Amino acid sequence: MYVNRVASLTLPTSYQNQLKNIQKSPKFQQRQPVSFPGYTVLTPPYQDDTTNESFYEQLNLIQQQLIEKIAPNLLIPLPPESFHLTLADLIWEDNYLNGIKSEQNFDEKLEKAITESFETYQKIDLEKGESQWQILGLLVFPRALVVGLVPCNELSYDKIYQLRRTIYQNKQLIGLGIQQQYLLTAHVTLGYFDEIPDNLDRSSLESVILSFNDQWIEKEPQILKVAQGELRKFENMTEFLSDQTNPKVMI
Template structure:
């Protein structure tokens, strides 16, 4: 399902232009993951880079991302988004299972948590067999993107090898037959992003033209500055309770890329 390197870069670039913003803003919705600015229960599993609070490798990158979020908070009308705490910032590499599907899976398989950990460990064990150079993938911040329920920063690979490493990891995960047997399948094209905030119940009052202009101005400024780069050295499976709480554990499967 995932695209070639060049198709991916072209698609993400298309998502950062003002005309695309104008179209997407017609379809934004309140996120069901938050109520009155607070995260609600939304349990599940994901494969991600360590959240900002645990990531010592990318401190400068996340410092800059936090500054960007703060500037957006100052420019966007209050109450339009529920902004995520910077310590929860992370890059999701493979969505797995969440919310009602996760709750149903636990009911059907009482040892589901152990099974999903075993499946992901198996995928990680198979990944090193792929003959790729031993360099950590690097992805650069490219621009702000509008998702149906969230405002995010999009990332593109710094080179084709960085892209291929992540796509091969996703294949090792999503083509794992034991994981498919648990009812987990790939559902989306990969769009590398870090979420800054989710749209709130107040979006009916959003000035969409102004919002699109703010995002475009941010993207124009980034074209004139040194790209901010996220280094992806370690990836792990984590359980989450909601969209700000990703639980560390000594028995979470991990892999160094």
């Protein structure tokens, strides 16, 4: 079901519909990140991930090639060191700012609840083996261009599914206003859209995207090994803060 849903997003008809509706991202102004605070559970970003160096090097190359081929300044590229896979969106911007105003020690309570979710996950009787995800193709989101990922096998998907379930069913997190807002569409964001030109050649952009997807079909699969999840606070979409006390979970 997951693979079929994500694969449908790489069909030419889907791209045509998606490209009609792209918008400038409010997370950037004058191509610089704006304040957008919150928390997320993610894999270690590229700068902290020694397991997936070749995978992220490939994404870095793809990002550079895309920028060369699409309309100038259409995409605001993310710094490659921030590349990551989001495992579970938690809370951000106004919801987070309202949370810290209305709930004393909000951050500490959130961290404690996530730690409990991670401990619950570790007790689930899952098969041994790595969670591995491979590149399917480029996906067009309303405000971003991303690389979509699909699981290499059922276990790979089940591990992430079970982790998300322990997070979103945590009553302490629900009490803090945290709930599942999106279905899982595993991806790594390459960049966010800037101003959309009135004369944007969407057909040309679609052709560029399809040409990248054709390359992946012909190449050896690019695999992301999902070995660890971490709770991280972010100040904007390029900075995911880390310290030794961040709750972590082996996947």
